[in-house]
Structures are given as C-alpha cells and as structure tokens.
C-alpha cells in the first residue's frame with residue numbers, strides 16, 4: 001500500500017515516519033525545496049525524540065521518500081493525507097489557503113479514486129470545503145472521478161509524538177463512506193494492537209473532537225492554575241491539593257500540574273479558534289473565554305514574583321533562566337511562557353542569562369542578542385541575582401544545590417514548574433518561590449524572626 005502525505009512539518013513527518021515503520025510505502029511532499037533536499041540528505045528540520053532514527057531507517061528500506069511534487073506521487077497513492085500548516089490569519093482564524101491549495105491540486109492531478117484525509121487542525125466544516133475544492137477542479141477537467149474526504153485529527157504531544165502515534169489512546173476518523181472507512185481501518189490496524197480503538201464518526205464530529213479535546217485539557221490547566229493562585233493567598237499548598245483531588249478517578253492525576261501557563265502550537269491557537277467558531281455561530285463559550293484569560297495572566301505570575309522580590313526595581317539585576325521551550329523534550333518556542341517572562345524582565349531593565357538543553361537556536365529568532373545564551377546550566381548562574389526555572393527539563397530536577405548557591409549572588413529560586421521540594425530548599429538555605437505555595441523563609445530568616453520574638 002502506498003500513501004502520500006502533503007506537508008512535511010511536524011505532523012506530516014511523524015505521520016509519514018510511523019506509517020512507513022509498519023511497512024506502508026510513504027511519500028512525504030512539501031513545497032519547500034530546501035526542506036525536501038535536506039530531508040533527502042538525512043537532515044530533519046525539527047527536534048523530536050526518535051524521529052531522525054525512524055526516518056533514516058525507513059529511507060534505507062526504501063519505504064519512505066521525500067518529494068516536492070504531489071503530481072508525481074498521487075497516481076500510485078490511494079490515500080492522500082493533508083498535513084500542511086494552518087497559521088492564524090490577521091483576525092486570528094485558521095488560514096486554510098494551504099489546505100485548499102492541496103485539495104485543488106488533488107483535483108487537478110488525480111486520475112482514479114482517491115481518499116483525501118485532512119489531518120491538519122482545521123475549523124469545523126473544513127472537510128466540506130476540501131470536498132468542494134476537489135470537485136471544482138474535477139469539474140473544470142470535465143471528469144467524473146469518485147473520491148472521498150475524511151477527517152482524521154491528530155493528538156500528538158510534542159516530545160512524545162512517535163510513541164503517541166505508534167501506541168495511540170484512540171484514533172478518531174470522520175468519514176462519510178464505507179470505502180473510506182475500510183481504507184482507514186486497514187491503514188491504522190497496526191496501531192490498534194495495544195487494544196485502543198479507532199472511533200469512526202461523522203466528519204463534523206471528528207473535526208469538533210480535536211478542538212474539544214484540546215479545550216478540555218487547556219481547561220484543566222487553567223483551572224489548576226487559578227486554584228493554585230488562591231492556594232497561595234489562603235496558605236494552602238497546591239501540590240497537596242493536586243494529589244488530593246487527582247486521586248479521585250473522575251478527576252485523574254494527569255494535566256493538573258500548575259505552572260506558568262500553557263503554551264505550544266496547539267492549545268492557545270485551538271482555544272481561540274473554538275471561541276471564534278462559537279461566536280460565528282452566535283454562541284458564547286463562556287468557560288473557554290475564562291480559560292484563555294487565566295492563561296494570559298498566568299504567564300506573568302512568575303515575573304510578578306521576581307519583580308516584587310526585588311521591590312519593583314530590576315534595573316541592574318541579572319536573572320538566570322533555566323528552560324526556554326514551552327515544555328521539555330522539544331525546541332519549540334511557540335507561545336512559550338518564557339517569551340512573555342523574558343520580555344518583561346528585559347523591559348524592566350534586567351539582564352537575562354538563559355540556558356536550555358535544545359531551544360537556544362530557536363530562542364535566537366525571538367530574542368536575538370538581547371539575552372545571554374549559556375552553554376551549560378550552571379554557567380547561567382554565574383553572577384546572577386536569582387534563578388527562574390521556566391521549563392521542567394529532567395536535567396534541572398536534581399541539580400547540585402551547593403554549587404548553585406556558590407555561583408548565585410543570592411540563594412533565590414523562582415520555580416515556575418514546582419520541581420523542587422520547598423522543605424528541602426528551605427533547609428538548604430534558599431529563598432524558594434513556586435506556584436501555588438506560600439513562599440517559605442530561609443532557615444537563616446526564620447532564626448532571625450525567632451530571635452526577634454524571643
């Protein structure tokens with residue numbers, strides 16, 4: 001079986017690599033010639049654990065190839081996946097021009113039955129537009145070729161995308177014909193061996209499922225962040241509260257970790273898109289509007305803590321930053337809380353020494369030479385007045401606190417991801433501030449207060 005995947009970005013490459021891994025012949029197409037040349041030379045444009053090895057392995061077995069021409073591969077492919085980008089246009093809604101351009105090219109170049117599957121995250125109702133675009137081109141050619149469209153949203157997490165694709169919780173497919181259902185069932189069978197289902201449904205529901213899933217997850221995060229902020233005010237510890245509520249299986253332990261707001265290419269964009277879809281249909285998604293508002297303010301919580309520690313004057317202060325990407329295991333900086341926090345720090349006159357295991361190059365596109373990029377995590381601490389942890393990379397979790405104390409001007413840590421233990425930090429003599437927990441004084445400071453009381 002041979003398939004074509006149009007759009008060799010994050011989703012397209014992971015999809016192509018994983019389908020080829022189970023023995024399907026895959027051609028990944030992209031209009032970007034440089035990207036295709038690079039891929040053909042084994043240069044992978046994104047960082048995703050396991051992807052490079054999987055691509056190389058399957059290229060060697062001749063099951064995976066890269067091309068700039070859909071016209072060349074479409075005749076042998078019964079199924080064409082569309083996984084091109086849908087960047088927000090000026091008014092924030094998803095720009096469908098690339099998706100529809102691929103649909104039209106399918107209509108212009110196909111000579112027999114095709115199943116055209118939309119994998120890009122697109123607003124509800126897009127598959128019908130895809131169908132119309134293909135049909136219009138066929139009409140121009142005065143051809144009556146049968147075809148189907150389908151919606152097959154992806155639920156891949158960056159940093160774990162290969163695993164998510166190979167062992168999915170579920171596969172959601174929206175179709176309107178038995179032929180399409182059979183084809184997708186066959187294609188996805190190897191990925192359902194872990195017992196998780198392919199859920200077939202109508203196309204609009206499949207499109208909606210993608211948004212509803214991301215909106216639900218974003219809601220969990222904004223909810224816990226809101227509660228965390230209240231915990232701090234009333235003197236509760238969100239880490240305890242999280243465990244306390246998470247052990248109720250109806251709530252669950254996942255996705256209730258407080259932090260500095262969700263980022264990435266999906267949640268912010270999809271929450272906004274769903275709010276828009278609702279308002280276009282004269283409905284107001286009140287919960288999601290609050291989710292977005294909480295997230296916007298949460299991105300500033302850590303900056304506000306740092307700013308008030310230095311009594312509102314950050315001029316001349318150096319802040320060490322550990323972690324720039326929006327989450328660990330990726331170099332993706334899209335909508336990363338670090339963007340907002342560092343912008344505020346710089347505007348307030350601080351100097352930023354930043355370290356990230358993989359995102360420094362990406363960060364340079366955003367910050368240029370306005371911050372110092374460090375090669376190594378401890379280097380960032382040299383001469384810094386405090387440390388701010390913005391991404392919970394594993395290598396930050398058990399650092400050498402003694403060396404850190406020696407390198408920092410002051411033993412002050414702002415932990416935006418709650419990765420350290422407040423008692424331990426306290427005992428080590430750090431002034432430690434995290435999310436949803438009242439800042440504890442250092443041992444030294446406590447002794448001082450006791451002396452005063454005494």
Ligand code: UDX
Nearest residue numbers: 154155156157158255256257259262263264266326327
């Ligand atoms: C997400 C969805 O999980 C995935 O199913 C969808 O296809 C695309 O969007 P991704 O953007 O890769 O995936 O990141 P994810 O791991 O879900 O994290 C998103 C953001 O939420 C990150 O900024 C992360 O730090 C934050 N987060 C996550 C929290 O703040 N707390 C949590 O408990 C979980």
